[in-house]
Amino acid sequence: MAFNAIALLPEVTGAVPNVNDDAEHALFIQQASDAWASGQDPLDFWVPQVELGFPQFLYYQNLPHLVVVVLGKLTFGLISLRTLFDLVRYVLLVGFPLTVFWSMRRLGFSDVAAAIGAAAGSLLGGNHRYGFEYDSYVWRGLGVYTQIFGMHLSFLALAALHRVATRGTGIVVAALVCGALALSHLIYAYMAAITAVVLLLFGLTRANIAGRVLRFGAVGALAGVISAFMWVPFFAQAGYLDVSPYLDRTKYDSFGAPTILGWLASGDLLDHGRLPVLTALLGVGIVAALVTRARLLLLTLVLFVLWLVLYFGRPTLGPLADLLPLHEGLLFHRFIGGVDLFAILLIGAGGAYLWELARFEVSPRRLAAVAAATAIVFVPVLAERWSYYSDNATWMRITQAAIAADTDLRSVMSALAGQSAGRAYAGLRSNWGDTLDFGIPFRSVRVYNVLTFDRVDAVAPPYRGASLNSDLLFDFNDQDPAQYRLFDVAYVIAPPSATLASGLVPVLSTPKYVLYRAPGGGYAEYAAISRSEAPKSQPEWFESARAWLRGGSATSWEFVRYAYRDARPIDVPVPIAECPRPAISYQRAQPGRYDVLATCATDSAMVLKVTYHPNWHVTVDGHEVATFMVSPSYLAFALPAGQHFITAEYRSAPVKDSLFFLGAAVALGAIGSRIRLRVPRPRGWRTTIPSLREPILRARDLVLMNESVAGPALAVAIAAVAFLVLAPFTPRIAFNDGLGFDGRVYAWLTQALRGDHSVAVVPPWSFRLVPSAIVALSGLEVKLGFLLLDLLAALGSAWLLYRLLRHYAVSPALSLLAVGWWAVLPLGLRWALYYPVLPDTLGFFLLLALMVCALEGRFVVFGGILVVAALTRENLIALGPFLWLLHVRRDPVGVTLRSLGVGAPAVLVYLAVRFFPVVPPPPDFANWAERYQIDVNLRFVFENIDAHAWRYVLAAPLTLGMFFALPFAWPRRLAGFLRRELHWAYYVAMSFVVALVGGRDDDRYLYVLVPALAVFVFHIAPSSLWRSAWRVVALTALHLAAVRFLWPVGTSEAEYLQYTVSAMSVDRMVALVYFCGALALGGIAIARLDLGALSPARRAKAEASA
Incomplete structure (x- = not known):
């Protein structure tokens, strides 16, 4: 674990745009968080940035993403979602050996076997074959984020199901784990179901058949209900999920027995590019199972062989593969996960077998030599992994540096952000887009990857290819102006040398890139529907849509209506003529919603250039109308003549939320059934309560005896408790990227104090240097730094308020009550939580400090604090007369002179930062006094x-x-x-x-x-x-x-x-x-x-x- 913790640390030290599936995962997390914040359904929402839009969470396991979203809410947005995403990945990868160890011990393996299996589990080397090797998860690898959860939960599910099979207990735990597995990785849940069948059958007798079947049936039923909100809508609308014809056939069919057995025998399956140490231990584990014939080892061997055979796939299984449930879209190559799982168990068993042989057959000295030899044998494994992770870190640093150094792209992206809505295009892998690689020698990231990283709606090579029309993006022809209109490509980022269609207008030109405005036409347009087709299958639909696209029908702006998977006929006759004089006077695009004000003198049809899905609902002037699919899988509907206000809105699958709450209720009920509350009898309470009086009184007397220390400590504790109570009920302010109004300016001031001279900070905010300087010196992210500063200032304020009241002889108990009353005020701790990037909390702390110093006659300390206050909240300078009025009756002349002396430095500092500003104001800034x-x-x-x-x-x-x-x-x-x-x-x-x-x-x-x-x-x-x-x-x-x-x-x-x-x-x-x-x-x-x-x-x- 320590090795992985160090080697994988670069995965969390910087956010680098991904070229693998993690790009989509990070996007999904951000979109889910936005959906939650805006009142949409975070379980099923529209993701417009990729693949012409698609409801990704309707078809994709989303528990791993929602974990990050919930963590974002619990941390009040102080830690960015991207950082939390990387942290979750890091913690799960580093902690994977613990999951393996615990699961193996629960299965009944020895400590030695569990320890060796846990160590081996994170050291597999499989050449990016989507197995448990960490190549599948790191930045340089495949980015299969949800599989990390699947990997952990597969081990936990195996341990729980084995307990159900052998002991007949743990049904609820097994159901909860299997339900979580189904919500985290559907393929791994599928593998767990097959494994459960083997566990059910292994050791089945007439005596235990009924009990086993009922227990496993209960596990399956509970897990099915808990995860129903995922799989029921998935299968109900699976026809709208793309099965790509371009995907490598080995992904569907796998590689066949000769290839896979060759990898296994040569060590390439588990020890790619190094000595086959783990493969050798696997072989020893197989021998141990056959020699000892231990029940657990035989079961592990049976399951290993089963998954190895299933991993062979269609080239070996042939028609037998069709006997598997859901075989049509099954990705046989992912069954490597089952092979790796049981290989890890056998590796642990093999290591333990050798350990037992060494312990019983050699002397302690030779045993130590064997242990040392074993460690030496593992050196190549660790060396290969270290080399791979070092290359990964190097690639990340080079990529990040290359992107950061590309000021031309930064200028282009800034200009793009200021444009109106429309999709962007930065090329494809098959054309000049592949050359926009930042000059990185290993060509990791392209500009179109940066578009996804920045959440820009784009026409780009699909990552996962989930939408029906995602494969048609490969046919986008940037030489044809009609296709810009068809795909609503409104902006193009291209090198100056690229040849593009006519009609593109340069917006910004740099030495490396040109940002063009293209004739996208907007998200909604009137169109002609020329004919109707009824494809019987997805491949038939795809061939028709691709022929339509390549045939140039987009030029004539005539679409084909598809009656694809329609449960009832569409009452919209075709053909529909194109509107002769269309007028669209208003368009507004939001995630999952489009508003349009359109006018046409004749009956017509409108096409929304987003992926068709039956969950889209369109209202025309407040009345819902029928929708239908047109080429290339776009959303369309008929419109009567006249002016109409149209709203198209994606709504969650009807049963998804209901099933979610049902599953949550069942899960909570199952958990509650395992909790046994033991309430003492009333008579016991009567004997217990009087016995508490003595300790309470002793504690009170102890506090009063040490009031000078205990009182302030309790005041601070009260403020801390209030903070903990308020925190879950107080979200972070959201607008201006979580900075609010003034907070945005203080964030700029912090940047300027860190040496970023590209930001301009206007007075008087630029004069309030102390809070931003503290945060700048801390090196923390601005929002987190301000929140920690606010928290410390609030706790200090509790101490000072207590001290202030004690100065007036208010009793300790009443002083603490006053602190409690103060802590719950809306502009106190809650304000610091809600709106942290402000100097208010620090200013209040300084105010109380000035008051206490004045009351206690600490003139010099008062003067020093007043200087800091003048650079925090300048109105605190007005507290100078407070000191004078407090003491002037005692010595009018002396107090007046001393008050002027301690106040003068603050006034001088106040004037100095205005006439000689630390952070210069913008060139066009005239008079700082007018800003008030x-x-x-x-x-x-x-x-x-x-x-x-x-x-x-x-x-x-x-x-x-x-x-x-x-x-x-x-x-x-x-x-x-x-x-x-x-x-x-x-x-x-x-x-x-x-x-x-x-x-x-x-x-x-x-x-x-x-x-x-x-x-x-x-x-x-x-x-x-x-x-x-x-x-x-x-x-x-x-x-x-x-x-x-x-x-x-x-x-x-x-x-x-x-x-x-x-x-x-x-x-x-x-x-x-x-x-x-x-x-x-x-x-x-x-x-x-x-x-x-x-x-x-x-x-x-x-x-x-x-």
Whole structure:
């Protein structure tokens, strides 16, 4: 494992565009995440970027992809999906020996056999034959990502099924594992089913036949229901999944016995390019099975031979292959997985057999020599693997460097990103597209691979060839202008020397590439339907569609309607004439949805240039219409004369979601059936509860004895617990790539501080250097760096808030309660989770630090923090008078001079970064002071634009909960306190002034009232209030409700704006006023109500409990 962990590390250290199937897997993960975020079905959605669009997850095992998507949600988008994808691959590859070891031990193999098998499992060398060798998974290899899951789960399923067969237990576990296997890799699930039949039959007797059949039937039924949402829609609509005639026949038929046995005998099957060490151990394992005749070894040998024979394929099996279920599209060459699985078991058995012989027949000294010799024998295996992985890392570095150095392509891709919708084309493998290889000597990646990496809709060589028309892309003729229109190729990236069709207009020319605008015509066009055909099979359809394409019918814009797999006749007569004067005034393309506003004076037909599938639904003016397939497997429908608004939408297969929830319910029920809750009897509870009182009281006394350490530690712990509770309910802001509004500018500032001079950062954001500088120095990704900085600042704020309240002699318990109330505020920890790339949390920490230093008379420390604050949130400079007002009565002259002295450096720094900026502003930037737009901000309030006067007044009451409401319960006490401590009066007034001139983010600006309000609530309130447990609980509940604790907040820009008082709709704000107003009145009533005054007995009881 250590060897693999080191050798495979380059797989996660950089995202390099893939040339293998991992390119599609990464794309599917990103599209699934987007589908989830936008409210689409992540189990079945449209992928428009490849193969003219296709519902990939309807036909492709998707549990491995959804694992990455869920991890992305759990990490709040802080780690990119591509990084998570690479991490999952890396962890599974490094951890594969653990799965092998555990499974072999569960099967009954010895520790030695399991250890040798586990080591051998990750060292197979099979020359890219799609087996368990890691050539199948690394960047240089084949990129069969889902097979990694299939490989792990195949071992686990074998162990679970063997337990069902031999012990009659573990039915639920076996069903769950087999269900997961079916959702991860259909072919490997197929192999597991055949293996299960052998396990059922091996050792079958009259005595156990009924029990075995029932148990295996139960496993199959449960696994089938759990995975039904995958395989039921798959088989129901399998006719729309391409069976490519261009795929190498050996993929379907395999290689035959002579070839495969030759590989096995020569060692090439398991030890390609090295000494056949593992092959030799396999041979020893076979001998051990025959010699010892151990039941487990014989079973393993039988299964190895079975899969070896099935791997021979059609050249050897002939008509017998047709006896296998689903034989028509079966990929026999993938049965190498079954061979490898049982070869690993036999290799482990062979190594253990040799170990036993050495242990019993040689002395300890000779045994050590044998062990050393064994290690030496394995050196060629490790050397070959190290060489392969080293070449893989080298190829990745060279490829990444070549792409990064290609500034011409970067310019072209930037220009392409700014164009309107349409497919791009960068050549094919059969033409000049093959030459766009970045000058890489081993020719790994082409420009059309980069299009997939950047999620650009493209006409490119298909990776998997899933859509019916994907094979027709090989016939795309870039010399024919009509084919650009047919495939909606709107942009072409070609070398300057390429000869292309006429009518292409250059958009951008560089020495290496030219970006052309091509006559794509748009995703939707009127068209003529000339005739109808009814192909009886997919090959017949393909020959007809290819003949249509090569025959030039696209030039005349006449399509063929195909009645292919139609359950009922289409009530649309043909031919349909082309619209004489078509007009399409509006088109909008989204993943899985197209909106069109079109006009035609006559009855006509419209063609959407996306792959036909029966799950497409088209509405015309709100009424659904029939759709049909036209060449080349496009979506079409008839239109009456006139102007129409058309919406085409891909919808998930009707039964998929229902089956998913059924499967999830069955899986949860199966898991629940294995859980046995043991609830103590009530009498036991009565004896247990009193015994807890003593430890609780001892813990309380211990905290009070060490309050100076335990109190702040508990405050930090409360904030950490709040963070953990809030995190699952708080998604990341989504717009601007998860950066939000200002966050995008702070990300640019971080880039600039890291030396990227291509970004321009405008003031005043460019003056707030401290947070971005910390993140830049950390080397972390911007969003992750800011979140960690925010988390540390929030935990530090909890400590400082506790310290602030303790300065006012607030009891430790009440100080901790105040920290808890603060931690749940919407603009506190939750804001840091939701919108991390902001200086707000660090600014609040610095604010509290300045307050504590001022209260404790630490003038020099105050001055140092104020300098940092001036480079974080410049409005914190206004806290200088707070220090002066706090101490001026003691020594007016001395305090004034000292206050000016500690404040001067911050003011100088404030001015220095503006007149001598660290990050220069853009050349056209004029006046940094104008960027604050103070006059505009004042107009918004004083003229009540967009009800902003009300937003300004209501922001604090609607976001600060009981912190804002309770001080109004004792107005006289509050007024007296402010007269005595003018610094707090100044601070409150200053906060409202800063919010008035600072901008229209009233929630964020007035959040800083929390320290003052916490002092007002917990220092001024009568002590009798906090001695009443029910009132503390009631006020806390009201506070949680008022601050919208765990209130759902969405990730889109619109949902974000509806969450903040400064931008939400007026109706929503009015509703919040009623809601929070009622809670505030309830809180004031509870605070003022003293039940003890109403009942002497109640007062005595309260005093006794206190």
